[in-house]
Amino acid sequence: MTDPQPEPHREASTHGVGPWPGAWPEGDHYDPELLANGDSRNVVDRYRYWRMEAIVADLDTRRHPFHVAIENWQHDMNIGSIVRSANAFLAESVHIIGRKRWNRRGAMVTDRYQHVVHHPDVASFAAWAAKEGLPIIAVDNVGDAVPVDRAELPERCVLLFGQEGPGLTDEALAAASGHIEITQYGSTRSINASAAGAIVMYEWARRYARDA
Structure with missing residues (x-):
């Protein structure tokens, strides 16, 4: 789940990013709804457009003890x-x-x-x-x-x-x-x-x- 992604299109607002421009990236961790409509969640860029379950799964591989x-x-x-x-x-x-x-x-x-x-x-x-x-x-x-x-x-x-x-x-x-x-x-x-x-x-x- 660490594949690189293009720099997402940013809206004028500082909250989130707009719909994904161009061809959609591949990967089950991406959320089609977010790709289509934009991602306004307060998440780091690494997790833009990711499904919530995919974010949790990735965090679980890195959590501190x-x-x-x-x-x-x-x-x-x-x-x-x-x-x-x-x-x-x-x-x-x-x-x-x-x-x-x-x-x-x-x-x-x-x-x-x-x-x-x-x-x-x-x-x-x-x-x-x-x-x-x-x-x-x-x-x-x-x-x-x-x-x-x-x-x-x-x-x-x-x-x-x-x-x-x-x-x-x-x-x-x-x-x-x-x-x-x-x-x-x-x-x-x-x-x-x-x-x-x-x-x-x-x-x-x-x-x-x-x-x-």
């Missing part, structure tokens, strides 16, 4: 933004702990390309992680947390985030084998949950990610 988990007890709006960041940094999967329904608005449809798994409680999530041999790294500014830039950050791991305000539950903190935090310099005690997610995922990518 870290997972992201989020506690969801209060329908936190930040969950969608964390899912979007997980897609940007090519996480293996995202795990929602607690309420199955979550606010997808912040994901900006990136959840279509990202594997999302639900766990009803912390115990079932921790059991899954143990079975997979994945250490859980809790992100919260608790007493024994190590700044992320100086912390042990395994290549294969689950990065666990809490909710805006209360942070991680005591049960989630106890299930983790490591606790990390983001160094702050201002007056507020905490940092926005979705911003924290992006920072920690970037730090993982800085250490381990392959070139895009």
Whole structure:
């Protein structure tokens, strides 16, 4: 699925590309409807005109060996933004702990390309992680947390985030084998949950990610 494609015709709008000019390219990964009508999705040029299923299949060949988990007890709006960041940094999967329904608005449809798994409680999530041999790294500014830039950050791991305000539950903190935090310099005690997610995922990518 890595065959080269001509530079697509770009519309005056900055959003997407118009119909494919000239003879259509060959390949099952192309979507005839998108080729005919244009592709307005927020995808990188590599995936212009591709079927959604083909994009997911190609991403699955390149995903990074870290997972992201989020506690969801209060329908936190930040969950969608964390899912979007997980897609940007090519996480293996995202795990929602607690309420199955979550606010997808912040994901900006990136959840279509990202594997999302639900766990009803912390115990079932921790059991899954143990079975997979994945250490859980809790992100919260608790007493024994190590700044992320100086912390042990395994290549294969689950990065666990809490909710805006209360942070991680005591049960989630106890299930983790490591606790990390983001160094702050201002007056507020905490940092926005979705911003924290992006920072920690970037730090993982800085250490381990392959070139895009």
